[in-house]
Amino acid sequence: MPRIGELQAPAEAREALARARQRVALVPDLLIEARRIVNTVTAGWHGRRKRGIGENFWQFRPYVDGESVSRIDWRRSARDDHTYIRDREWEAAHTVWLWADMSGSMLYKSTLASVSKQARALVLALAAAELLSRSGERIGWLGLTDPFSARNGAERIASQLAHASALPDRPDLSGIRRFCDVVLIGDFLDPVEETLAWLDVLARNGVRAHLIEVADPAEETFPYAGRTEFTDPESGDRLTAGRAEMLAADYRHLYVARREELAAHAKRHDWSFTVNHTDRPASEALVRLHAALSTAGGYPMGARI
Numbered sequence: 376m377p378r379i380g381e382l383q384a385p386a387e388a389r390e391a392l393a394r395a396r397q398r399v400a401l402v403p404d405l406l407i408e409a410r411r412i413v414n415t416v417t418a419g420w421h422g423r424r425k426r427g428i429g430e431n432f433w434q435f436r437p438y439v440d441g442e443s444v445s446r447i448d449w450r451r452s453a454r455d456d457h458t459y460i461r462d463r464e465w466e467a468a469h470t471v472w473l474w475a476d477m478s479g480s481m482l483y484k485s486t487l488a489s490v491s492k493q494a495r496a497l498v499l500a501l502a503a504a505e506l507l508s509r510s511g512e513r514i515g516w517l518g519l520t521d522p523f524s525a526r527n528g529a530e531r532i533a534s535q536l537a538h539a540s541a542l543p544d545r546p547d548l549s550g551i552r553r554f555c556d557v558v559l560i561g562d563f564l565d566p567v568e569e570t571l572a573w574l575d576v577l578a579r580n581g582v583r584a585h586l587i588e589v590a591d592p593a594e595e596t597f598p599y600a601g602r603t604e605f606t607d608p609e610s611g612d613r614l615t616a617g618r619a620e621m622l623a624a625d626y627r628h629l630y631v632a633r634r635e636e637l638a639a640h641a642k643r644h645d646w647s648f649t650v651n652h653t654d655r656p657a658s659e660a661l662v663r664l665h666a667a668l669s670t671a672g673g674y675p676m677g678a679r680i
Contacts, residue, residue, distance in 0.1 A: 476561030
């Protein structure tokens with residue numbers, strides 16, 4: 376039963392409180408799921424594969440006059456007539472900002488999907504946090520935490536998410552500076568002009584972004600027919616269609632056009648863009664994100680658009 380104070384609160388505040396409670400209930404199980412997903416994709420995970428100071432072996436290469444003799448690998452050099460240096464992998468910490476959309480539209484889950492868009496977005500964000508933390512990167516959640524480096528990074532972020540009373544629908548991106556990466560996960564169903572305007576500050580600041588669009592299969596296929604009532608989950612506006620199937624062609628055209636414009640914008644700025652459907656494994660998007668973060672260009676091959 377709702378408390379008296381909740382009944383007196385504005386409808387918008389009550390809705391935000393309900394979403395927060397739902398998020399709190401989801402987070403512990405999603406953290407476990409995120410770790411399970413990470414364990415399935417960690418084979419072959421490496422850092423950014425640059426020569427430098429670190430503990431992990433990278434490669435053998437011929438010794439060059441002037442280099443420190445202490446770096447010579449005498450065992451390898453003894454195999455033939457050459458002298459070899461044992462290079463180690465570069466392990467400088469890098470900051471990656473994470474964010475998942477927690478707005479009302481993310482609660483949607485059709486009968487064609489196994490999870491809601493919110494659950495999938497949170498799993499992907501926590502899995503990314505786990506993967507990045509294990510590799511020694513600095514991570515932070517936009518609008519919630521400062522960047523930090525810790526092996527239990529996903530757990531720390533999960534705890535912060537569980538105790539946050541409210542999260543902004545769109546965080547301020549102006550504080551992110553060059554040489555950082557930012558991972559943004561959501562359905563991106565707002566008018567594409569608004570989304571691009573929001574992202575524009577990242578392009579101006581030279582920040583590399585990675586966009587993961589979470590989509591319910593029903594949002595693409597529009598499997599509705601006959602008299603159907605549609606409700607906007609954020610504004611509450613309703614639309615009743617006498618023959619919903621008559622809207623399908625125009626809807627699909629607009630839906631695909633929005634995605635293509637967003638993907639083209641990402642490609643112009645050398646950002647990565649991928650789509651993860653809620654009837655498909657979350658690991659697919661995590662593998663693509665891993666590839667994008669590990670490459671200089673940042674645009675993953677095989678991204679589904």
